[in-house]
Amino acid sequence: MRFINVIKVALRALRRSAMRSVLTALGIIIGVAAVIAMVSIGNGAKSQVEASIASLGQNIITVFPGSMTSGGMRGGWGSASSLTVEDAEAITREVAGIAALSPEMNDRSQVLANGLNWNTTIRGEDISYLDIRLWAIDEGEMFSEADVHSATKVCVIGRTTATQLFQDSDPIGQSLRIRNIPFKVLGVLASKGFNFFGQDQDDVVIIPYTSHLKRIARRPNLNSIIIQAQSPEVMARVQQDITDLLQQRRNGKEPDFTVRNQQELAEAATATTKTMTLLLGAIASVSLVVGGIGIMNIMLVSVTERTREIGIRLAVGAHGRDVLTQFLVEAIILSVMGGALGVALGVGASQIVSKLNNWPVLVSTSAIVGAVGFSALIGIFFGFYPARKAAQLDPIEALRYE
Amino acid sequence: MSAVVQLDAIHKTYESSEVPVHAVRGVTLSIAAGEFVAIMGASGSGKSTLMNLLGCLDRPTQGRYLLDGTDVAQLDRNQLADLRNQKLGFVFQGFNLLSRTTARENVELPMLYGRRRFTTKEIHDRALQSLDLVGLRQRADHFPSQLSGGQQQRVAIARALINEPQVLLADEPTGNLDSKTSVEIMGVFQKLNAQGITIVMVTHELDIAHYCKRNLIMRDGRLVSDTAVTDRLNAAAEMQRLLAAEAEAKLTA
């Protein structure tokens, strides 16, 4: 039988019980929709994380106080602030392959300006910080080395902070008060958006770390040290050297610091996405299997219902193979149409998720092709048994069937 | 003349039921090309069983069947299917048309399963020709549910004819039809037989058997009588008579 006729007969049979066909395909529809949504949202999240990592800067290594062992976190990052400015200076002095370094302070505080009030992050940084983070100044200028040296009361502010405190007026040259200490605004940073923890990176006031230590935090310890290696190739060695150096400076005491590179941070950030992806993947695969069984079930019913038809076809000269192909094609059409509907549903769901959460959602062609191809495979796998049953019918028995 | 159908001590025993049923018990029979045979006999005498064997729908448990010189016992499932497709046409008592499928598509069916590939147009044309033979060309696009019993049986005959078989087999083709429609079907058969097609049919109606050329009678799985029909009826003439009688009945009513 020519293939076009096989398809025609299959479509006619499916149309004859359209409602049943749709219900049968529901398992596949849901399964494929879940796969597509999962891949689209996952890809979107991944691209966002990648963008965040890129916005972090290049070849970044960060040192946190507190230790991490293989068994998990001990003490936690930042809990025991044992990192000092001397540590930072030692790293600059003794580790080769470093492009830039900035000791970091980090606090939240109420900030006042113009009679307005805003709770924001106060970061203490060195002048190289903006270069490390690939962060540009929009208006005004960054504070100078001299400012860092003498712990001057100056700052640059993020776009969000600027809007909140100064609204339409020009912040440059104005002053804001942090814990009642006035700081002069030297510049406004270019907008950087949200990071992968969902924090607004523009909601910030950056002051020299020396000023932060002396006037805001009033403690000797740093929150972290951010380091930029000269190239991706030296990353691993620089990370190791820093670890060794800090260990050496602690005279064999238990390590109370953690050295992390960019990649490790990204992995921590994507851990939840991965769990979510796995969960959706599990739903999808269960649903696809259930859908396949549904197809097998309905094809068995169909073979029984159409026993006489099969008998007629065999009587006029159909080979077993013709009947097998007939029912297999029917199962495949059923599952592929389910797959196509599932793709539509999945794409729709991803778009809604994207709209609601402001996530980028990337619908990939390979996922669509894969999902439809996989549903065809399910059709073949679960359609084979009923089809073979039909093909093996005895013509005379089948004709006699009531 | 060489025999198209040659049966040699054919037996068929059904083993499926609790007690094996010996339905055909040693039938030896030779049918030449161009013959028009009616098989008669009481219900349960093994007529259908014999027809299914002749139609290669079933295999004998014993004996030899040569169809057009080929020993059918040597053939596998697919080869039998090809034989049914190419050399045989089968007409059933219950028509056995595909529902929700037009008359033309029903007629096309054997051509779709032929080993030779035809174009859609060739298939289409041949189906219409075949429907023409049974006088149903104008009903080509009707569904079986839109046709009368006689018309449905004629579609089934057209289907049996499409691959130009050597033998047309019909198991009680008029069994579900009224007498006038039966005559109509016999008219189709006589016309086809006149064109050279060998026909073997089963009937339990004596008058229907009189349209054929040779009558066989079966009893308990055996052939007990084999006679040539001397006072053969002509379906066309008979139809004229019926119509005239009908007209008269209307006038007197």
Ligand SMILES: Nc1ncnc2c1ncn2[C@@H]1O[C@H](COP(=O)(O)OP(=O)(O)O)[C@@H](O)[C@H]1O
């Ligand atoms: N599939 C079958 N299984 C068992 N017995 C059968 C089967 N078909 C027919 N028979 C038996 O074989 C005998 C002949 O049946 P059949 O050929 O149908 O007779 P007929 O067509 O002359 O009425 C009957 O006794 C019938 O009960």
Ligand SMILES: [Mg+2]
């Ligand atoms: Mg019978």
